[in-house]
Amino acid sequence: MTLYYFTKDDTSVSNCKGQCSEIWPTFHADNIITTRGFDIKEFKTIIRDDGQKQTTYxxxxxxxxxxxxxxxxxxxxxxxxxxxxxxxKVFEE
Structure with a gap:
């Protein structure tokens, strides 16, 4: 499924909570597999305020x-x- 990012998030902090997270469920995977040129080393895991794990790029x-x-x-x-x-491309420096 398609993955999205939220421009109102802070670096490594999710600001999508409550009803927002019902519409925009968090993505988490322990083992990332990518074939679209993403650098696997740029994927990390954070712990949200609600205790859930969430993957970041x-x-x-x-x-x-x-x-x-x-x-x-x-x-x-x-x-x-x-x-x-x-x-x-959005995140290329």
């Missing part, structure tokens, strides 16, 4: 979007101009 907490039902869906892209599909 370059410090940005990652989420799913509840309205995405099939692989490849990107219905969350640009929601409220603060939710965006994870794209390595």
């Amino acid at each position: 370059k410090g940005h907490p990652l989420y799913y979007f509840v309205k995405d039902k099939q692989a490849g869906d990107i219905k969350g892209q640009g929601v409220n101009n603060v939710w965006f599909v994870l794209d390595k």
